[in-house]
Amino acid sequence: MYFIEKKVRLPAMKKILISLCFLVLTVSSSAWALNVALVLDKGGKDDKSFNSAAFAGVEKAKKELGITYKYVETMDDTAVEATMRSFAAKKYDLIIGVGFSMAEAVKKVSKQYPNISFALVDAEVDHPNVRSLLFEEHQGSYLVGAVAAMKSKTGKIGFLGGMDVPLIRRFAMGFEAGVKKINPKAEILENYIGVTGEAWNNPAKAKELSLAMFSKNVDVIFAAAGASNYGLFDAAEEKRKYAIGVDSNQNWIKPGTILTSMLKRVDVAVFDAAKDLKEGKFKGGTVRFGLANQGIDYAMDEHNKSLITKEIKTKVEQLKKDILSGKIVVPDYYKRNE
């Protein structure tokens, strides 16, 4: 009754309602469907970067594996644990924490609910029911660093990090090595947006910092800052300079401005976790994604074809091979003290 009334009043709701009915149908008709909970960090589902990648992973799992999912965007850090507990209490099969800030909560809740599977992006929790998904960010950063150095005319290149944490320093260190490989005399400017989770979602400040770098003659900037990346893209377009995106393929956002994107295939990692669980192959422990298994890469598509010349592409592919063969060892911030 209630829904019928609604349809009359708000025709726009129609589609949603139909899909809702459909959803209800699929849920009831497929009792075996996997329930996946996705807990995103402060960047939010629409950051077109890190969280969007994770979201794309569960979307794909829904389409290809027939899972159902529910996602939540974190309001504050205290809420994460309660949210995960809610999901666990509702007997979700797989709970995915996106981002290192979820580590603590995953650690606590996974211990309380040993029968539920967890996946955690960017941090390690050593419980048998937790799969930790780690990425070799420095390798991809190295490659886009090389691209940046080849495109730069001024020899001045910028790195803009989101939150100033070791993870992002790892991006920076790999990127710097890539730049120096091509142009040992290049000058690199490094800056970070903030020290709290807000840094992932502060495009205004990102723009300000980018403009400051451009005004110092920098002509390519690589940003690893989640939803804040938009600030860089805006600034680069305004000043007709180049930007490099991160995590998801961001080339399409501003074609002609964005040279390439350092891909961190969180979507693949998330999808694989769901797939393995569905196929009964889910195991805890740490899974590493790098150039070797295409978990890390750089993006080439129709949006940046004209920007990346054949020579550049050849050179980068060569570097990639050298890394895979061990000929080049990319410096890793996590192992800086070894």
Next chain:
Amino acid sequence: MKDALLKTLAGLIFGFLGAALISWIVGESPLFVMKVMFESAFGSVYNFGLSLFYATPLIFTGLSVAIAFHAGLFNIGAEGQLALGALAATCFALWFPSLSPWLGIPLALLFGAIIGGFWGWIAGWLKEKRGSHEVITTIMLNFIAAAIVSWLVTKVYQSPIVQSPETAEISEHYFIQERDPLYQIFDGAPISIALLFAIGLAIGVWVLLFKTKLGFEIRALGKSESTAEVSGISSSKVRQIAMFLAGACASFVSFAEIIGSAGKYRLGFSPEYGFMGIAVALLARNNPIGILFSAFLFGALHKGAADLDIETEFVTRDLSLVIQSLILIAVAIAIEWKKGRRA
């Protein structure tokens, strides 16, 4: 008292009616939304514990705002006071990791209170010396506190083993969660004896304000500075003391958040408790005992709304905030409602 209770109840009813309307408009069954909210706030011991957990810091910041308010000062600076005070308490615990809990925790809280109180006092002192308005100075002091705290946490006390900006864990002499009687009752909700302390503090503040000479002077100053002056009350002294006490109250958030649940200082742990404290205090008309209830209402609503995002299809995170605020506004209007009399 009875009057206030009835008004609150009426406000809640109207607020929930409004919430029901919104749920209905977006396409959720209003009854289902109400049920989710109720269960999320009170549905289990754990959920109820979380509601109390969210309420606890708000009691501290609400009291902070209320004390200043009684002295006629608008303390927007509870956020900064609690950040510095809580970090100070954490630092104390890190510096003296092996003190016994009976000595260590009170001393850590006291040290936090002194630092938080000092931060509040600055605003009182500036008003006295330079005539700077406390609203401006406390806002500015918030920024300064945030900067100091983030520098200290990330550059000095950063835990080396984690990505997030947070300090190392305090020792188990301070972090007594496993032994905390309330923690055990509430089935793992991060609630702690800090709640009992908060209730005690509220009673203490009430006694201070209404039964002692200092409280009398604070209230007189707040009601009428000129009358206070003619009565021989030193506005300068009383104002500075009140701001110190306000800062000290805010600092006790550390008890709930750090000693009671997290065991370390995490940068940005406060979802603006300091600012929510303003609403908590105003809703309670700055009555310390009333603050216990209004903080609980805020906590329960916060918890209730949190699960809407998970449980329902159309009520998103943002919409749950709308619903939460709507109910609070309804209560606020109801409490201030007077029989209309038009001149």
Next chain:
Amino acid sequence: MSNLSPVIEAKNLSKAFGSFYANENISFSIPKGEILGIIGENGAGKSTLMKMLYGQLRPTSGQIHIDGKETSLTSPRDAIARGIGMVHQHFMLAENHSALENIILALGIASFRLMPHKSVRKRLEKLCSEFGISVDLEKPVGELSVGQQQSIEILKLLYLDSNLLIFDEPTAVLSPNEIENFFTILRGLREAGKTIVVISHKLKEILSISDRVIVLRHGKIVAERTTKETNLGELADLMVGAHFERREVIASNLSAATTVFEVKDLSSIESDSRLKKISFRVREGEILGIAGVEGNGQSELIRALMNPIKYRAKGEITFCEKNVSAYSTLELRSLGMSILPENRIKEAVILDWSSRDNFLLGHQNKKEFIKNSWIQEQALGEKALAAYKEYDLRPLSLTHHLSEFSGGNQQKIVVARELWNQPKFIIAAHPTRGVDIGAIERIHLAIQDVKKQKGSVLLISSDLDELFRLSDRLLVICGGLVRGSFTKGEFSEEKVGRLMGGGQT
């Protein structure tokens, strides 16, 4: 005189607030060209009545007839349109603007056009000469005297063609000379055929200006008199509702008394202080009166005396043979000083506190009330109740908020509090302002009692009756300086009034 048809007529007007009737069955009529005085104590219903006539309140029952027609007034705008104008006790003027601009503002004709200075000015000048009003139309109002500000308010009404002019306590803020001037204007208005209502509790003035008097008590008209046929005593009795006896005040014999309080060349640090350099002394058991038109340094003097550390610029203050020039209020109070401040509401009480809590103000350091910083509630309640009983507080309550008491009873609370504990020296500033006759008598008695206990009083007032009655000695100040000194027996309204206005003896 009432052969003319009435300009305005009230028929059985009543106004109820809940079950309380502020006005009940009020009927009267005012013929053209009459000055009607309405007197009554505070709370007798004078303001309610005027607000109904001016459209600010709607009567609960009864009618108002204007020029013989029944009219319902819904707003002041409505009243103005029908030729009714009101001058409030507190003027409605923008202080930074000139008289001309203020009048234009009030007319609401400036809206989108250029200010019509010229035409308004022309008409105003004509009105001024017609009614003998002299005002500088160009000066910012804030720089004009209170009397001139009042004239501007009158001009406003005349410009609006008001035929009925209502004045609410018009003389409260005027100096004696200004009052005389004001009365002249009123008489001129009457000559020109305007009808005037004056609300006041100053019986003397009503007697000298009005043609007819209506006495209100408890919301009802208790008497109506033709002014020529009544006298001060009768009106006072009617107003209070009982026979009223004024006791004579006996002057103290002070020749041998010691000095309790002495001030030498005092000036204030306040930025636009009008206090220049003042010296005087008050002896044991003496009431020293200070007369002056308001705004001639009295306020600054009071502040500098009660909080010298904050307000004194130069000069020396001695109290009980101690140099207290750098003392705080708290220290002075603990030496035995008490203060009845100028502005009761702002400085003496806290309106939303109970009468009991208000009693503690100023006594918060006395061990009778505070032990080890705990408030001794029982002792406070007992002492306060006893003191209030002595002053016949109505209602005699410890729990009512101050805002629920009438002005007179509020002042009784302040006096009871400040005179408790037999202070050695009291600064009494306008102790009976806004207070009804019964309370005035009680407060005057209390001030005299201070003398009996060898206390001294500095009485600052703008009410010459009060000063003449109570003072043993009287100083007149003008422009922040002492212009003259009188001892009891030499007081003369004429001489004092002239000094107050800046003239010579």
